[in-house]
Amino acid sequence: MVTSRRTKRRFSGQMGVLLPVCVICEETPPRGIAGGIMVSGCFLCMRCEKEIVRTRVGDRRYFDLKEKIKKIWVQQ
Numbered sequence: 001m002v003t004s005r006r007t008k009r010r011f012s013g014q015m016g017v018l019l020p021v022c023v024i025c026e027e028t029p030p031r032g033i034a035g036g037i038m039v040s041g042c043f044l045c046m047r048c049e050k051e052i053v054r055t056r057v058g059d060r061r062y063f064d065l066k067e068k069i070k071k072i073w074v075q076q
């Protein structure tokens with residue numbers, strides 16, 4: 001029995017793959033939806049998620065991020 005059918009999965013074309021855009025940086029991570037998380041219907045890329053976690057209260061960047069996140073809630 002010859003089974004010469006090789007399953008080769010390639011990450012090409014990204015057909016049918018959801019390409020979400022991050023609400024903070026407005027970019028699509030290379031891994032698409034797998035490269036981030038969904039927060040109440042909005043997409044947040046891993047990079048920004050980490051940044052939010054890392055940023056401390058009182059930090060200027062924190063204020064910046066907070067303002068952007070606020071817009072997410074408003075959009076709902």
Ligand SMILES: [Zn+2]
Nearest residue numbers: 022025045048
């Ligand atoms: Zn982002």
